[in-house]
Structure formats: C-alpha cells, structure tokens
Amino acid sequence: MTEAMIETGQLNKSYGGKRGIVDVSLRVEPGDVFGFLGPNGAGKTTTIRILMALLRADSGSARIDGLDCWSDSVAIKRVIGYMPAEPALDGNLTGGQLLEYLGHLRGGVDQAYLRQLVDRFELDPTRKFRQYSSGNKRKVVLIQAFMHRPRVLILDEPTSGLDPLNQQEFRRLVVEARQGGATAFVSSHVLSEVEEMCTRVGIIRDGRVVRIGGIHDVKDIKRSELTILFASTVPLDVFTTLPDVETAESTAGGQGVHLTVKGPPDAAIKAAARYDIVSVTSHEPSLEDIFLRYYGGVADAAADGASEQVA
Amino acid sequence: MLRRTAHPSRSLSNVYLKTLRGYRVAIIGWGYGMSLLVLELVASTSAITQTAAGRASLTQIASQFAWNAAPVAVDTPGGYATFKLGVGILVMAIWPLLAATRTLRGEEESGTLDVLLATPHSRTRIAIQKLAAIGTALLGMALVIGVVTWAGGAFFKGGYGFTDALLFGLNLALICAVFGAVALFVSQFVIERRRAAGWTAGVLLVAIVVDMVHRIWPGTDWISAFSPVYYYNLSKPLVPSYGSSWWAMLVMLAVTLALSGAALALFTRRDIDGMVPLPRRLQPPKLGRAPVALPARDWSLWSVYTRGLRASAWSAFWWTVAIAGFAGWMVFAVKQLGSALSGIDSQSAVSSILNKLGGGDVKLTTTLLSAIFVILPVLLMAFAVTQVNRWSSDEEEGRFELLLATPQPRTRVLLARFAALASASIAIGLATLGVTALAEALTGLPLDGADLVAATLGMIPLGLLIAALGYLGAGWLKTSADTGLLSLLLAAWFLLSFVGPELNWPDAILRLSPFYYYGSPLLHGLQLSVILGLLATAAVALSGSAVRFALKDIGR
Structure with missing residues (x-):
C-alpha cells in the first residue's frame, strides 16, 4: 500500500461544548482529487483548518506527505497551496x-x-484588494494558491463567488495540476461540481464522515428534480411506475408534474416525451436538501460504515 | 413537549436601541474613568488649599501654565481641578471621534450597513437613530461624570454643588459631540474609517492649539473663537464664582447639529462605499505614480517585518510629530518660564508637588521640564497600544489565515510584527531626542546630554513593555477587550505615578507602576539595571505571547 498524501485518523475537534468534527478518518492517495462534500456547518472547514495547522485537533492524527500537520506545519506548507473559504487580506494592498x-x-x-495565471483569470492586479468585487477577491486567493505550483492543493469551497467561466477555468487548472502530479483536497457543497472534478469523494455530516468512496460509488445519492408542464392533463402513474422516480406530484390542475429522480432522468424524459410538453425545468437539489429529504436520520448509522470503508 | 418561546430582546427592537446597547461599556468606562480623574485632582488639592500659603503657591505656579488653561480660582479644589485638567480632559473626545467614524463609514467598510439598508427603513432614519444613540451615550457619560464628581466633591469638600457637577459633565459632552460631528462630516469625504479618524484627530489638535493662542498672546480672542475648544473653556462649572456660559454651550450644540445635519444630507445623497468628491481645488495632488502591476518590486513586501513596518509608518509618523513636537515645544516653554520659577518658595506645597513629579530642586528649570517629560512615555505607550490593537484585529478579522498558510513559523510572524513595532518606537524615541537636543541648542537651556538621552530613549522600554503585555493579552482576549484592558492598565499606572505621590500613597503601591522605575531621568539619568529590568519583563511577556500564539487556534 502506497503512503497516503493526506491522511487523518480519528480526528476530533470541539469548540468549547460545541461540536466541531468527530472521529474523522480519511485517506487521499497521491494524484487524487478528493472532493469533501457536506452541507453548511458539517465540519468541512474545521477539517481543512486542522490540515492547515490553523486549528489544533483535540485528538487523532492528521498527516500530509507523511508529516504531522501540527508539528511539521512549516515543512508541509512549502508544498501546499491553500485557498480559504472566506478570504481576508490587507485591503490597502493591490492584488499585485x-x-x-x-x-x-x-x-x-x-x-x-x-503572470500567466493573472492573465488566465483576467485579474486586474493594479486595484486595491478592498476595491475588488467578491469574485475578483476569490481570483486573487485562487491565484496565490496555485502560483508556486504546489504538490498538494487544499481548497475550501473554491468556486463560490466565481462566475461560470472562471469556475470552468478553475476546474481546468485543477485537472492540469493533477496531470502534473499534484494531489487536491477540495471541499464543496455542490455535488455536480465534485462529480465533474474529483476522483474520490468523502461526505461529512454533523461532524462525522458518513461515506467515502470513488466518485461512481456515491452517484446513488444524486437526485435531480424535474418540473414538466404539459399542454393537457397527463396521468401521474405514467411516472410513478418508473423505477428511478422517487416522488411524483401533480401540479397545475393535472397539467403539470414535479418529479424527483434518482440517477439519470432519461426514462422520465422519454416517458414525458409521449405527450405535448409546454416546458421542462430541471435543477439539482442542494446537498443539504438531499441530506434532509433522503438521508434524514440514517446518517449516524452510515457513519459506522464509513470507518470500515476507510480501513 | 412544551416548547420554550424565545422572546426578542427589547434592546434589539430598533437601530437606536441596538446601537446604544453596544455603547454600554463605553458609557460606564469613560464616565467613571473621567470622573475619577477629576476626583483625584479634587482630593489631592483639597489638602493643599487648607492653608493660605498653599493657596498662594497654587495661584503662583498656575499663572505660569496659563497657556494650558486659564487659571481661574485655582486656590479652590474645583478651580484647580478645572485648571489642571486643562485640555487633557479632551482625551474623552477620542470616544465620539471613533464612534462617529465607525458608525457609518466603518459599517460601510465591514459591509454591515448593506444588510441594514436592505431593511424597509430610509437611510436618513437609520443614520439618525445611530447618531441619536451616540448622543444618548454622551449624555449618559455626562450624567455619570456629573453624579460621581458631585458625590466626590461633597466628600472632599470640593466647594461646588450638584447642578455645577452636572453642568461640568454636560459641557464636556457638548465639546465631545462637536468632534463626533466633525468625524461624521469628514467621513463623508474619505473612503476609509481610519483616515477619517486621523483627519478628525488632526482637527482636534489644531483646535486645541488655536484655543491656546489667546492665552499666550492677549487680545487674540478673535482667533481662538474659531476653535470649539474656546467655547468649552468659557464655562467652568466647578468654579461656582465663574459659572457656565449658556450661549457658549448653545454654540457647541449648534455646531454639532449643523455638522451632523450636513453629514446626514451628504450621506443620503452619495453611494454606499463611495464618498463625496471634494471640490477640485481641495483635492490632494495626485502623485503621478504608476499603478502597481506585477512584479510590484516594493521593499515593504519582502517580509512580515518590512510589511509591518510599512503598515505602521503613517501612524508612527504622526505620533513622532506629536511626541517629538511636544518635547521640543516644552523646552521652549520652560525656557521662557525660567525667571518666574526662581521666585517660587522652596518650602511651598507647589514646590513639594513639583519635587514629587519632577524629582529635584524646584528652582531648576530642568525640574519643571522633568515633570513635564514624564508625559512622553505615556504618549509612546499609547502609540504601542494602537499597534497592539492592529495586531489583535488582524487575527480577529482573519488576516493571518493566508499568511500562516505560507511556510512561516508562527513565532517568527509574531516576532517580526513585534520587531516592526519596536523599530517604530525606537524611531520615535530617536526623533524626540533629536528635536529636544535641537531645541536645547536653540534656547541654551542647560540640560545634561546623557540625561536627555536617558529621558527620551528611556521611554522605549516602557513602550515595549506595554506592547508585550498587549501581545500576551491578545493570545486570549478579543481585540476590544485586549485594547480596553491595556488602556485601563495605562490609565491606572498613570494615576498611580502622577497622583499617588500627591496623595502620599505607600511606596509599595507606587512600585506597581513602571513609571516609578522610569523616575526623573532628565535629572538623575536612568540606571542600566532599570532599563534591563523593564526589557526583561517585556521579554518574559513577549515569550509568553509567542508560546501562546504558537499553540492557539487561529480563528475569527
């Protein structure tokens, strides 16, 4: 077994009496792009801040490239590029x-x-940091994370605040870094983003890792919601009998239907196509919605399984 | 299951109460702090004014310091307290100055005003409620000052009544309100809160100097009348025979309302996060510097130390002007007083006071200068407190997060920032030495060179000591608590060393203040063991803060 690039074991952190993270164990292999998924307040940032030696764990271990994150933090930071979730820098200095x-x-x-990175993200380095829009502030922080060609990238919700074009550019940058041999640890609460970019995924909820696996292993948690409006009334059982449709609700007096589909919506779309469609709206529910609506109280039970998968 | 209903706090029911809620500590702190300062003076003077000789001495010495404050009935406790406080009492104007710049400009900077303005309330209404809260807080402070000053006056036989004490508090609140309004007005023309506070502090200093003009050159009242401080000094409520000037108080109120009204009108018309452009003639000249692109090639970006040095440069420059300028000016002022000092009876109570503060023979002008120079380390320590505040707020506002993501050991970051602070303190000390030596050469005042070096450079260890204690406190405390405690400590040390001797407090108590060890270096030099002792204490505190910073969680 090769040595993990990032590894935590039974990591615990609490803030006074408040829960931070509980027994977080995970392993990221060299060259992996590891997506760390979880709803707001789940413990993603706490885990990352322990990896960055900004917080000291109450117990457990955290290692990067075989070195202890706390005691060898200076050596580790030579190889890390870090992007925090909420950038705070001296507002009186320019981006440059x-x-x-x-x-x-x-x-x-x-x-x-x-300079290449600055051009690539079209950042104007002559403006003061406090004069930047939130998106441009993110660009400065993003560029500084990549500018020294780090071997390990730790990115906390990196695309939040970036426009779709820059999100795409960022993903390309991560792919290039991976092709160059870098390992990335990316936290997010957007499932599709992780799906597009990552090779492995860990899911954290209420401070506990509830699932870890390859990107294909966690596809089953993906849901999409479809709202279809028809020209005339359509019977609901056209959809309820489909295997991947979890819920189907009639709307607009029987002329519309709201579906929650697990996995690809191919069957639902084909079934709907037999009728005259006025409009189709599709969106991906947030991870928070997925947890609340589909996982509910089973998360704790899943936590037991998670440790087995890690081991 | 019975569900507990959360009752919304009444103090959060509107902008006015919410803002006022944030000022609770300030009302009590500043109110009691300022009134205790008055009481200390009343208490220390009441003993001296028991005898005719003591009263005569007070009158004699006070007349030599008329530039500071008009000596009116200084042979009474209320009169002497009013005189001795002089313009020093205006330190209270710092609070409205900071509060007024924080309330609109500061909230724009932090983004909290955006959220507030998204509620269905007009800008005017929100701004008025915030200003009303500042006004109420000032009145609250005035009430605390009035009541405590009255109670203390009754106990120490101050010779003034309840109404007089309340008017004293009101007069102080009004002059503070004027400078709060100035700060609010200036905030409309600058983009940064700190810059608004800096400009207003400059206006405050200029106003103090302009007020002094008519006391130095008779017949120049018309010049001083341009300063709001002049109207503050027209009332001396603690001197019942002098009384208060209602029209002067109304002038201050009118200026406050006019400036606040103008500021409000500008605020409601400008962009949030924007500023009102100054007329072209008043705009500062553009330096013609090219925008900083990559690479910036800026020396201040080389390290944490150089960055810390650059960040504190402007602040250090203005503190240097204030401290070195004050020291140089005092050399000139004392030289002019030389002949008058020779007439003071060496057995008088005033002589005793000067001896305790200055540490030598009252007949020497150096003794008087020595007594005045004890204020220098206080000023340098105040500068250090502002720098500690910057360190602490950098952590609290998350500015260490990316810094510590670079391969810089935490201890090195802390020591580099402290070294920048120390460098600025040394520069201030050296500048003060240079200016004082120049003033000495120009006036011909006989000062011992080695003692002058000790008096000016000797304040540096005191600055480092309070800074190290501040860094230590920042390891556990939030910025406001750390800065507040440090300010309180400085005030306590100040009271111990400058009022304690007048009250004949025991030596063991006086030793608790580092000013005790600073002593009177202009007369007696400064022992190496004292300097080393202060530096060693600072080093211990700094080591503690380094250990704490290396081990703590870095968070917002």
Whole structure:
C-alpha cells in the first residue's frame, strides 16, 4: 500500500461544548482529487483548518506527505497551496502587491507563471484588494494558491463567488495540476461540481464522515428534480411506475408534474416525451436538501460504515 | 413537549436601541474613568488649599501654565481641578471621534450597513437613530461624570454643588459631540474609517492649539473663537464664582447639529462605499505614480517585518510629530518660564508637588521640564497600544489565515510584527531626542546630554513593555477587550505615578507602576539595571505571547 498524501485518523475537534468534527478518518492517495462534500456547518472547514495547522485537533492524527500537520506545519506548507473559504487580506494592498508579498513569504515564485495565471483569470492586479468585487477577491486567493505550483492543493469551497467561466477555468487548472502530479483536497457543497472534478469523494455530516468512496460509488445519492408542464392533463402513474422516480406530484390542475429522480432522468424524459410538453425545468437539489429529504436520520448509522470503508 | 418561546430582546427592537446597547461599556468606562480623574485632582488639592500659603503657591505656579488653561480660582479644589485638567480632559473626545467614524463609514467598510439598508427603513432614519444613540451615550457619560464628581466633591469638600457637577459633565459632552460631528462630516469625504479618524484627530489638535493662542498672546480672542475648544473653556462649572456660559454651550450644540445635519444630507445623497468628491481645488495632488502591476518590486513586501513596518509608518509618523513636537515645544516653554520659577518658595506645597513629579530642586528649570517629560512615555505607550490593537484585529478579522498558510513559523510572524513595532518606537524615541537636543541648542537651556538621552530613549522600554503585555493579552482576549484592558492598565499606572505621590500613597503601591522605575531621568539619568529590568519583563511577556500564539487556534 502506497503512503497516503493526506491522511487523518480519528480526528476530533470541539469548540468549547460545541461540536466541531468527530472521529474523522480519511485517506487521499497521491494524484487524487478528493472532493469533501457536506452541507453548511458539517465540519468541512474545521477539517481543512486542522490540515492547515490553523486549528489544533483535540485528538487523532492528521498527516500530509507523511508529516504531522501540527508539528511539521512549516515543512508541509512549502508544498501546499491553500485557498480559504472566506478570504481576508490587507485591503490597502493591490492584488499585485498581495501576490508578490505572499510569493516572497514562500521564498519567491516563478513570475512568468504568476503572470500567466493573472492573465488566465483576467485579474486586474493594479486595484486595491478592498476595491475588488467578491469574485475578483476569490481570483486573487485562487491565484496565490496555485502560483508556486504546489504538490498538494487544499481548497475550501473554491468556486463560490466565481462566475461560470472562471469556475470552468478553475476546474481546468485543477485537472492540469493533477496531470502534473499534484494531489487536491477540495471541499464543496455542490455535488455536480465534485462529480465533474474529483476522483474520490468523502461526505461529512454533523461532524462525522458518513461515506467515502470513488466518485461512481456515491452517484446513488444524486437526485435531480424535474418540473414538466404539459399542454393537457397527463396521468401521474405514467411516472410513478418508473423505477428511478422517487416522488411524483401533480401540479397545475393535472397539467403539470414535479418529479424527483434518482440517477439519470432519461426514462422520465422519454416517458414525458409521449405527450405535448409546454416546458421542462430541471435543477439539482442542494446537498443539504438531499441530506434532509433522503438521508434524514440514517446518517449516524452510515457513519459506522464509513470507518470500515476507510480501513 | 412544551416548547420554550424565545422572546426578542427589547434592546434589539430598533437601530437606536441596538446601537446604544453596544455603547454600554463605553458609557460606564469613560464616565467613571473621567470622573475619577477629576476626583483625584479634587482630593489631592483639597489638602493643599487648607492653608493660605498653599493657596498662594497654587495661584503662583498656575499663572505660569496659563497657556494650558486659564487659571481661574485655582486656590479652590474645583478651580484647580478645572485648571489642571486643562485640555487633557479632551482625551474623552477620542470616544465620539471613533464612534462617529465607525458608525457609518466603518459599517460601510465591514459591509454591515448593506444588510441594514436592505431593511424597509430610509437611510436618513437609520443614520439618525445611530447618531441619536451616540448622543444618548454622551449624555449618559455626562450624567455619570456629573453624579460621581458631585458625590466626590461633597466628600472632599470640593466647594461646588450638584447642578455645577452636572453642568461640568454636560459641557464636556457638548465639546465631545462637536468632534463626533466633525468625524461624521469628514467621513463623508474619505473612503476609509481610519483616515477619517486621523483627519478628525488632526482637527482636534489644531483646535486645541488655536484655543491656546489667546492665552499666550492677549487680545487674540478673535482667533481662538474659531476653535470649539474656546467655547468649552468659557464655562467652568466647578468654579461656582465663574459659572457656565449658556450661549457658549448653545454654540457647541449648534455646531454639532449643523455638522451632523450636513453629514446626514451628504450621506443620503452619495453611494454606499463611495464618498463625496471634494471640490477640485481641495483635492490632494495626485502623485503621478504608476499603478502597481506585477512584479510590484516594493521593499515593504519582502517580509512580515518590512510589511509591518510599512503598515505602521503613517501612524508612527504622526505620533513622532506629536511626541517629538511636544518635547521640543516644552523646552521652549520652560525656557521662557525660567525667571518666574526662581521666585517660587522652596518650602511651598507647589514646590513639594513639583519635587514629587519632577524629582529635584524646584528652582531648576530642568525640574519643571522633568515633570513635564514624564508625559512622553505615556504618549509612546499609547502609540504601542494602537499597534497592539492592529495586531489583535488582524487575527480577529482573519488576516493571518493566508499568511500562516505560507511556510512561516508562527513565532517568527509574531516576532517580526513585534520587531516592526519596536523599530517604530525606537524611531520615535530617536526623533524626540533629536528635536529636544535641537531645541536645547536653540534656547541654551542647560540640560545634561546623557540625561536627555536617558529621558527620551528611556521611554522605549516602557513602550515595549506595554506592547508585550498587549501581545500576551491578545493570545486570549478579543481585540476590544485586549485594547480596553491595556488602556485601563495605562490609565491606572498613570494615576498611580502622577497622583499617588500627591496623595502620599505607600511606596509599595507606587512600585506597581513602571513609571516609578522610569523616575526623573532628565535629572538623575536612568540606571542600566532599570532599563534591563523593564526589557526583561517585556521579554518574559513577549515569550509568553509567542508560546501562546504558537499553540492557539487561529480563528475569527
């Protein structure tokens, strides 16, 4: 068994009496892009901040590249690119000055590559940080995470605040980093994003890891919601009899239907296509909705299974 | 199951009460702090004014310090307290200055005003409620000051009544309100809260100096009348024979309302996060510096130390101007008083006071200068407190997160920032030495060179000591608590060393203040063991803070 690039064992952290994370154990292999999924407040940021030695775990172990995250934090940070969820930097410095400052603190970075990143994300480095929009602030933080070509990327909700074009550019950057041999640990609460970018996934809820596996192993939690409006009334049992349809509700006096579909919506769309369709709306429920509506109280039970999978 | 119903707190029912709620500690802290300062003076003076000789001495010495405050009935406790407080009492204006810049501009900076303005209330209504809360807080402080000053005056036979004490508090609240309104007005023309506070502090200093003009050059009242401080000084409620000037109080009220009204009108018309453009003639000249692109090639970006140095440069510059300027000015002022000091009876109570503060023979001008120079370390320590506040708020606002994501050991980050603070303190000390030496050369005042070095550079260990204690406190406390406690500690040390001797407090108590060890270096120099002792204490506190910072959770 190869040595894991990132590994935590029975990691615990509480804030006074409040729950942080409980017995978090996970393993990220070199070259993996590991998606860390969970609803808001689940414990994703706490785990990441322990990996970054910003928080000290109450118990358990956290190692990156074989080194202890707390006692060897300086050595570890030489190989890490970190992007926090809420960037806070000196508002009086320009984006360019901030990148240069953080570059100096890393012992210098390749200026050509840095300029390339700035161009790629179309960041204006001459504006002061406090004058940037939230999206541009994210770009500064994103660029500083990649500018020294780190071997390990720790990214906390990296795409939040970025427009779709820059999200796409970011995903390309992660793929390139992976092709260059980097390992990434990406937290998110958007399932489709993780699905597109990651090779392995861990799901955390209420501070506990409830599931870990390959990206295909967790596809079963994916749901899509379809709202279809027909030109005339359509019987509901057309959809309720389909195997992947979990719920079907009649709307608009029988002329509409709201479906929750597990897995690909192919069968539901084909069934609907037999009738005159006025409109189709589809959206992916948030991970929070998925947990609340489909996982409910079974999360704790799943937590027991998670440790087995890790082991 | 019975479900507990959460009752909304009444203090959160509107903007006014919510804002006022945040000022509770300030009302009590500033109210009691300022009134205790008055009481200390009333108490210490009441003993001296028991005898005719003591009263005569007070009158004699006070006349030499007329530039500070008009000496009116200084042979009474109320009169002497009013005189001795002089412009020093205006330190209270710092609170409305900070509160007024925080309330609109500060909330725009932090983004909290966006949320508030998204509620169905007009900008005017929200702003008025916030300003009303500041006004109420000032009146609350005035009431606390009035009541405590009255109670203390009754106990120490201060010679003034309840109404007089209340008017004293009201007069103080009004001058503070003026500077709060100035801060609010200035906030409409600058984009940063700190800059608004800085400009208003400058206006405050200029107002104090303009007020002094008519006391130095008779017949120049018309110049001083441009300063709001002039109208504050027209009332001396603690001197019943002098009384209060209602029209002067109304002038201050009118200025406050006019400036606040103008600020409100500008606020309701401008962009949030924007500012009112100044007329072209008043706009600062553009430096013609090219925008900073990549690479910036800026020396201040080389390390945490250089960045810390650059971040505190402007602040350090203004503190240098204030401290070195004050020291130089005092050399000139004391030189002018030289002949008058020679007439003071060496057995008088005033002589005794000067000896305790200055540490030497009252007939020497150096003794008086020494007594004045004890304020220098207080000012340097106040500068250190502002820098500790910056360190603590950097952590609280999450600015360490990315810094500590770089391969920089936490201890090095802390020490680098402290080194930047120490460098700024040393620069202030050296500048003060240079300015004082120049003033000495120009005036011909006989000062011992080594003692002058001790008096100016000797304040640096005191600055480092309070900074190290502040860093230590920041390991556990939030920014507001750390800065508040540090300010309180500084005030307590100040009272111990500058009022304690007048009250003949025991030596063991006086030793608790580091000013005790600073002593009177202008007369007696500064022993190396004292400097080393102060530095060692600072080093212990700094080591503790480094250990704490290396082990703690970094969070918001």
